[in-house]
Amino acid sequence: GNSVTQMEGPVTLSEEAFLTINCTYTATGYPSLFWYVQYPGEGLQLLLKATKADDKGSNKGFEATYRKETTSFHLEKGSVQVSDSAVYFCALLNFGNEKLTFGTGTRLTIIP
Amino acid sequence: NAGVTQTPKFQVLKTGQSMTLQCAQDMNHEYMSWYRQDPGMGLRLIHYSVGAGITDQGEVPNGYNVSRSTTEDFPLRLLSAAPSQTSVYFCASSYSVGAFGGEQYFGPGTRLTVT
Numbered sequence: 743g744n745s746v747t748q749m750e751g752p753v754t755l756s757e758e759a760f761l762t763i764n765c766t767y768t769a770t771g772y773p774s775l776f777w778y779v780q781y782p783g784e785g786l787q788l789l790l791k792a793t794k795a796d797d798k799g800s801n802k803g804f805e806a807t808y809r810k811e812t813t814s815f816h817l818e819k820g821s822v823q824v825s826d827s828a829v830y831f832c833a834l835l836n837f838g839n840e841k842l843t844f845g846t847g848t849r850l851t852i853i854p
Numbered sequence: 855n856a857g858v859t860q861t862p863k864f865q866v867l868k869t870g871q872s873m874t875l876q877c878a879q880d881m882n883h884e885y886m887s888w889y890r891q892d893p894g895m896g897l898r899l900i901h902y903s904v905g906a907g908i909t910d911q912g913e914v915p916n917g918y919n920v921s922r923s924t925t926e927d928f929p930l931r932l933l934s935a936a937p938s939q940t941s942v943y944f945c946a947s948s949y950s951v952g953a954f955g956g957e958q959y960f961g962p963g964t965r966l967t968v969t
Contacts, residue, residue, distance in 0.1 A: 776957075783962075784962055784963075785858070785944055785960030785962045785963055786897075786944065786946075786960040787960070788957050791957070831896060831897070841899055841902065841912065842897075842899070842958060844896040845896055846894055846895060846896040
């Protein structure tokens with residue numbers, strides 16, 4: 743079956759630090775990959791996505807590249823801000839299954 | 855557009871009570887789903903619907919019922935609440951299954967406590 747593994751949190755960084763949140767997946771076929779973000783007290787929002795191997799998704803300074811050879815979709819940002827404090831979820835959608843499979847989430851806290 | 859709305863925001867139930875969590879969307883989305891979010895477990899799919907009159911079970915359906923009589927509404931019913939159902943519940947919708955690479959729009963959530 744499908745599964746998503748994210749790095750354990752919580753992650754605490756200083757403002758302007760470089761961020762990496764690791765995500766690896768297990769799936770048959772060619773899934774689409776997503777990063778969702780959940781700000782405090784809110785529902786999830788799509789942050790970025792990639793639908794095929796070597797695609798790079800990007801949004802709000804965040805990037806992730808779909809690496810089929812390593813089955814990974816790591817989230818990166820060059821310089822984080824306090825406003826990036828949130829929980830980040832990696833997810834996949836395997837066509838034919840049509841249900842999003844989520845990782846457990848990584849809580850990120852940025853300190854000024 | 856209000857997007858996806860959920861009511862109530864908070865609810866406390868006693869064991870054995872029943873209730874309905876409401877979910878509505880005004881985007882004319884065909885696909886709607888319910889998730890529960892528990893610490894350390896991410897989001898788990900409870901039930902989903904691919905259109906009015908069509909529902910199916912997700913990963914953790916036991917103790918929950920759904921129906922989809924209109925495109926807009928997708929209520930989640932707890933038949934006899936148990937402490938194990940203490941969680942945060944999210945409703946989500948998307949234009950169709952698989953469309954737009956599966957971008958789902960989430961409601962703000964309902965925090966349920968069962969004592």
